[in-house]
Amino acid sequence: WDIHAAEKNGFPHFMLKEIFEQPESIKNCINSRVTDNNITLEIENINDETLKSFSKIYIVACGTAMHAGLVGKYIIEKLARIPVTVEIASEFRYKNPILKKNNLVIVISQSGETADSLASLELAKKNKIFTLAIVNVVGSSIARLADSVIYTWAGPEISVASTKAFSVQMAALYMLALKLCKLKNTVEYDISKYCKALKQVPYVAENMLKLNDKILDIAKLFYKSQNMFFIGRGIDYYLALESSLKLKEISYIHSEAYAAGELKHGSIALIENNTPVVAIATQENLYAKTISNAKEALARGAKLFLICNEENKIDKSLTNIIIKIPKTLDIFTPFYAIIPMQLFAYHVANLRGCNVDEPRNLAKSVTVE
Numbered sequence: 093w094d095i096h097a098a099e100k101n102g103f104p105h106f107m108l109k110e111i112f113e114q115p116e117s118i119k120n121c122i123n124s125r126v127t128d129n130n131i132t133l134e135i136e137n138i139n140d141e142t143l144k145s146f147s148k149i150y151i152v153a154c155g156t157a158m159h160a161g162l163v164g165k166y167i168i169e170k171l172a173r174i175p176v177t178v179e180i181a182s183e184f185r186y187k188n189p190i191l192k193k194n195n196l197v198i199v200i201s202q203s204g205e206t207a208d209s210l211a212s213l214e215l216a217k218k219n220k221i222f223t224l225a226i227v228n229v230v231g232s233s234i235a236r237l238a239d240s241v242i243y244t245w246a247g248p249e250i251s252v253a254s255t256k257a258f259s260v261q262m263a264a265l266y267m268l269a270l271k272l273c274k275l276k277n278t279v280e281y282d283i284s285k286y287c288k289a290l291k292q293v294p295y296v297a298e299n300m301l302k303l304n305d306k307i308l309d310i311a312k313l314f315y316k317s318q319n320m321f322f323i324g325r326g327i328d329y330y331l332a333l334e335s336s337l338k339l340k341e342i343s344y345i346h347s348e349a350y351a352a353g354e355l356k357h358g359s360i361a362l363i364e365n366n367t368p369v370v371a372i373a374t375q376e377n378l379y380a381k382t383i384s385n386a387k388e389a390l391a392r393g394a395k396l397f398l399i400c401n402e403e404n405k406i407d408k409s410l411t412n413i414i415i416k417i418p419k420t421l422d423i424f425t426p427f428y429a430i431i432p433m434q435l436f437a438y439h440v441a442n443l444r445g446c447n448v449d450e451p452r453n454l455a456k457s458v459t460v461e
C-alpha cells in the first residue's frame with residue numbers, strides 16, 4: 093500500500109473515493125483465486141478433506157463485517173448446504189458458545205484489530221477450533237492469530253464508514269462458498285456458471301457507479317427526513333441492514349431495517365405521511381412479496397424508494413423513485429444493490445453538512461471494549 097492509496101485523488105471525501113474503488117478492489121480480491129470456470133482459492137493450513145468435513149460454521153464479526161457475514165451465511169448455506177450461524181462478536185465472546193471439533197469459526201474484520209472480534213478468535217482457539225480470518229489489513233492481530241487467512245486486498249480504507257471492505261468481504265465469502273460447494277459437490281449446476289458471474293462483478297459494479305448523479309438527485313428528495321426504513325427479504329434483508337447502518341452512522345438520521353414481512357408485526361405503526369421507505373427487491377422469487385409489503389407502507393403514506401431488477405415491470409402508482417440493477421444470477425445482486433445504497437447514504441450525509449469521513453462518536457477501528 094503506497095502513499096497514493098491514502099490520498100483522495102480528487103474526490104471530496106475518502107468515502108466517495110472508496111465507493112468508486114470497489115470494482116478494482118473486487119478484482120484484486122478475486123483475480124488470482126477464481127477463473128472463468130473454476131475456483132482456485134487456496135486456504136492454508138487445512139486440507140480439502142478437513143475443509144469439507146465441517147458440519148457447522150460460525151461467522152463472527154462486528155458492524156459492516158457482520159453484515160457481510162450474513163450475506164455469506166446465505167450463500168454458503170445455499171451453495172454448500174452447511175449450516176452457518178452469524179454471531180455479533182461482543183455477544184459471542186461471553187455466551188459460552190457450543191463449539192465442537194468439526195466446527196469452523198470464521199472471523200471477519202477489515203482492520204483485523206477489533207477488540208471483540210479478536211477476543212472471539214482467542215476463544216475459538218482456546219477451544220481448539222480451526223479458525224479462518226477474512227481480513228484486509230495485512231499482519232494485523234486477527235490475521236496473525238488465526239490458523240488461516242483470506243486477505244481481501246482492498247487497499248487502505250480510511251473513511252470510518254466501511255464500503256469497499258464490505259464488497260470484498262462478500263467476495264471472499266462467495267469464493268469460500270464456491271470452494272466448499274465444489275468439494276462437497278452440492279450444486280446441480282456446473283460451478284463454472286457461478287465463477288463466470290463472479291468474474292463479471294467488477295465490470296457490472298463499474299456500471300452501477302455511473303448512477304451517481306441520479307442517486308444524488310434521489311438523495312435531494314430525502315435528506316431532510318428524520319426517520320427512514322429499509323426493507324427487504326432474504327439476502328435483500330441483509331443488505332437493508334447494511335444500508336441502514338451506512339445511512340445512520342454518517343447522516344445521523346434515525347434509521348431501521350426490517351425483514352419486509354416483519355413490518356406488520358409492529359414497526360408499520362411508525363409509518364406516517366412521507367416517511368421514507370427504501371425497499372430492496374432484487375430476488376425474483378421474493379419480488380411480489382416485498383412489493384406487497386411496500387404497498388402496505390404506501391397505504392400508510394410512505395414515500396417509496398425502490399431498488400429492483402431491470403426486468404421488473406413497475407406499476408406507476410407505486411413510485412417513480414427507482415434504481416434498477418442489471419439482471420444477474422439472483423445470488424450476485426448484493427454486489428450491485430449495495431452501490432446505490434452506499435452512494436445514497438453518502439449524498440444524504442453530505443447534503444446535511446455532516447462530516448462524512450469522520451462521523452461523531454465513531455472510530456475507524458474499535459480496539460477497546
Ligand code: M6R
Binds near residue numbers: 202204205338341454
Ligand atoms: O475493522 P472491522 O471490520 O472489524 O470493523 C467492524 C466495525 O467496527 C465496522 O464495520 C463499523 O461498523 C463501520 N463503521 C461500519 O461502517
